[in-house]
Amino acid sequence: MKKSNQKLKKSFYTRNVLIVAKELLGKIIVKRDGSKILSGRIAEVEAYDGSIDQAAHTFRGKTERNKIMFGAGGFLYVYFTYGNHYCCNIVTGEEGSGTAVLIRAVEPLTGIDIMIKNRFGRDLLNEKEKFNLTSGPGKLCRAFAITMDHYGTDLTGDDIYILNSPKIKPEEIVVSRRIGIIKSVDLPWRFYIEENPYVSKK
DNA sequence: CCACGGATTGGCT
C-alpha cells in the first residue's frame, strides 16, 4: 500500500498539536473548486494550545468564533483578522483540547494560475511576485480563496484535505518563536522548512 | 453597549 499521496486520516490529526505541527511540514494541502484543483506544499506552521498558551484563541474558553478548535482534530478553523485577512488552521488533538496549527506558508504546486488571479486579480508582473503568492497566512488564504465559508470543513472530505508525504528530517526543520503575537512570545512553537523560499520571515 | 486591539499586509519614508 502506497503511503505517499494518500489523504491523511482522522488519526493523524487527533494527536498532540506540536507533533502534528512538525509532521505537517512538507505535506500537500489540496482545495478542490469544481474541476479546478489548487495545491501547495506546507512550508511554515505555528502551534497554538489554549491550555497553556495565552496567544491561542482558545485560552479564555469556548466562544462562537473558536468552538471548532474544541472539537476533535481534522477540521479547518478559519478566522478573520485585521479587518482584511483570513487565516487557516488545522484543528488537532482530542475533543476538548482547544489546539490547532496555523498554516503560515505553502509552496504553490498546482493551480498556480488561479492562485495568481485570486491574489492579484491580474497576471504576474515579475518573477519576484511568484514568491509573494503564498508566503504568509493571509496571503495563502487569499490565493486558495479560503474564507469563513470553509470554517469547520472536514479534512477527511473532498473539498479541502491534506495528502501524505515523507516526513521532513528534524535537521531540516527550523524552530523559532512565533510571529505577530504579544503574549506567550517565548514558546518555540513555529516550525519551518530550512531554505524554503516561501517562508514568511526568517 | 461600546471601546479596544489583533496568529497581517503592503505602501511609503
Added chain:
DNA sequence: GCCAATCCGTGGA
C-alpha cells in the same frame, strides 16, 4: 523600517 487600513469578536462596564 514604520505605520495605516479596516472589521468584528471579545471583554469589561
